[in-house]
Amino acid sequence: MPHFKLTLAYDGTAYHGWQVQLEQRTIQGTIEQAILKLTGQSVRVTASGRTDAGVHALGQVASFSAECRLTLSELQTALNALLPDDIAVLAVEEVPAGFHPIRDAQWKCYRYVIHNGAIRDVFARRYAWHIVQPLDVAAMQRAATALVGTHDFSSFETAGAPRETSVRNVSRLEVSRDGSSPQQITLEIEADGFLYNMVRAIVGTLVEVGRGAEPESWPGEVLAACDRSAGGPTAPPQGLFLVWVEYS
Numbered sequence: 087m088p089h090f091k092l093t094l095a096y097d098g099t100a101y102h103g104w105q106v107q108l109e110q111r112t113i114q115g116t117i118e119q120a121i122l123k124l125t126g127q128s129v130r131v132t133a134s135g136r137t138d139a140g141v142h143a144l145g146q147v148a149s150f151s152a153e154c155r156l157t158l159s160e161l162q163t164a165l166n167a168l169l170p171d172d173i174a175v176l177a178v179e180e181v182p183a184g185f186h187p188i189r190d191a192q193w194k195c196y197r198y199v200i201h202n203g204a205i206r207d208v209f210a211r212r213y214a215w216h217i218v219q220p221l222d223v224a225a226m227q228r229a230a231t232a233l234v235g236t237h238d239f240s241s242f243e244t245a246g247a248p249r250e251t252s253v254r255n256v257s258r259l260e261v262s263r264d265g266s267s268p269q270q271i272t273l274e275i276e277a278d279g280f281l282y283n284m285v286r287a288i289v290g291t292l293v294e295v296g297r298g299a300e301p302e303s304w305p306g307e308v309l310a311a312c313d314r315s316a317g318g319p320t321a322p323p324q325g326l327f328l329v330w331v332e333y334s
Contacts, residue, residue, distance in 0.1 A: 087151045087152065087153060087183075088151065088152065088153070088154060088180055089149060089150075089151045089180065089181050089182065089183045089185060090149060090150055090151070090152070090154075090158075090161070090178055090179070090180055090181070091147065091148075091149050091178070091179045091180075091181045091185060091187070092117075092131075092147070092148045092149065092150075092165075092175055092177070092178055093145055093146070093147055093175070093176040093177040093178075094113075094117075094143060094145075094146040094147070094148060094173065094174065094175060094176060095143055095144050095145065095146070095173075095174045095176055096113055096142060096143050096146065096172060096173040096174070097142055097172040097173075097212070098113065098137060098138075098139065098140050098141045098142045098143070098323070099140060099142075099172070099212045099324070100172060101113050101116070101139065101140075102139045103136060103137055103138045103139045103140075103141070104133055104135075104136040104137045104138075104146075105136045106118070113133075113137070113173065114131055114133065114148075116169065116170065116173060117131050117148070117165075117169065117173065118130070118131050118150075120165055120168040120169050121150065121152060121165070123168055124154075124161075124164050124165065124168060125152050125153065125154055127152045127153065129150045129151065129152050130150065131148050131149070131150045132148060132149055132150070132186070132187055132188065133146055133147065133148040133187060133188075134146060134147045134148070134187040134188055134191050134194065134328075134331045135188070135194070135280070135328065135331075137326075137328060138283075138323050138326075139323060140212075140322075140323035140324045141323045141324075141326045141327075141328070142213065142324075142326065142327045142328070143327065143328040144197075144327055144328065144329050144330070145176070145328065145329055145330040145331065146328050146331070147187045147191070147331045147333075148187055149181065149185055149186070149187050151183070158178045158179065158180060159178075161178050162175050162177070162178040165178075187331070190333050190334070191279070191331050191332070191333060192278065192332050192333060192334050193257070193276055193277070193278055193331075193332040194276070194277060194278075194279065194280060194328070194330070194331050194332070195274060195275070195276045195328075195329040195330050195331075195332075196274070196275050196280065196285045196326060196327065196328055196329060197272060197273070197274050197326075197327045197329050198215075198272070198273040198274075198275075198285060198286070198289045198321065198325045198326050198327070199213060199214040199215070199270060199271070199272055199325045199327070200214060200215050200216075200217055200221070200270070200271040200272075200273075200289075200293070200325060201214040201215065201216045201217070201269055201270060202217050202220065202221050202263075202269055202270070202271050203216075203218070203269035204218055207269070211324070212324050213324060213325065213327075214270070214324065214325045215289075215321055215322050215324065215325040217293065219297055221271060221293065221296030221297060222295070222296050222298065223261055223262065223263045223271055223296065225295050225296060225298075225302050226261040226273075226292045226293070226295050226296040227260065227261045227262070228302050229292055229295045229302040229303075229304065229305045229306075230259045230260070230261055230273075230288075230292055230305065231259075232303075232305050232306030232309060233256055233259055233288060233305055233306075233309060234256050234257070234258070234259050235255070235256065236253060236254070236255040236256075237253065237254070237256070237309055238251075238252050238253050238309075238312055239252055239253070239254050239281055239284055239309070240252040240281075240312040240313065240314065241287075241308045241309055241310075241311050241312055241313055241314055241316050241317050242281065242283075242284045242287035242288050242291070242308075242309075242314070242317060243281035243282055243283065243284055243287070243314060244281075244282050244283035244287065244314065244320060245282075245314070249281060252281055252312075254277050254278060254279050254280065254281065254284070255277060255278045256275060256276070256277045257276045257277060257278075258274065258275065258276040259273070259274075259275045259276075259288075260273070260274050260275075261273045261292065273285075273288075273289055273292070274329070275288065283320050285326060286320045286321040286322075286323070286326060287314070287317055287318070287320050287321075288305075289321035289325070290317070290318040290319040290320050290321045291304075291305050291308055291317045291318035292305060292318075293318065293321065294318040294319075300318075305317075
């Protein structure tokens with residue numbers, strides 16, 4: 087049976103996250119319904135990670151197996167015709183049956199967007215965390231350097247999704263203010279994997295440094311504590327985007 091890899095973009099605002107939930111609208115459920123309508127087959131679509139309610143994706147990767155006589159291009163077109171406007175299939179590839187979007191992922195990149203200004207941006211409210219108090223981005227960037235490398239990120243993991251290990255390798259963590267739109271602050275992080283709410287916990291912790299509530303050394307101390315209660319708040323979901331997933 088053919089095995090397909092999908093690259094997806096979606097606006098997570100109207101969904102209760104990726105994973106199928108009883109009587110809730112989810113990304114996974116919506117895609118599976120589209121495939122059922124197209125092929126007549128009930129399939130399970132597996133993603134590289136289960137994004138939470140309100141979280142978005144620019145390059146989520148998912149896979150499924152189904153009998154299908156359409157070409158890859160026709161399959162992409164047909165799925166996009168059946169899916170709502172806030173989900174798009176960017177690419178369809180046929181892959182070996184053993185391909186697994188979670189197990190085979192080598193690196194992932196997430197982006198978090200903050201609107202840092204006195205007046206809210208009504209058009210960005212679904213895609214950014216609005217923070218009125220001015221943030222010191224340079225201090226946030228300096229503080230972020232302590233989190234780069236291979237560490238136990240237990241202090242940035244919300245309970246509820248147990249893992250064999252909380253050790254992850256963060257290869258890049260950058261905080262910057264958009265030169266063309268100075269009210270927009272972007273945090274980008276690349277790692278070989280992420281714990282549940284890890285990015286949002288890191289953002290919430292670095293924002294405390296940016297506000298001046300904590301010193302630049304604090305995120306490193308939080309990391310060493312291996313205790314979620316030692317860190318900052320979990321940033322809200324709407325500013326988070328899964329940018330890409332890399333496979334070997």
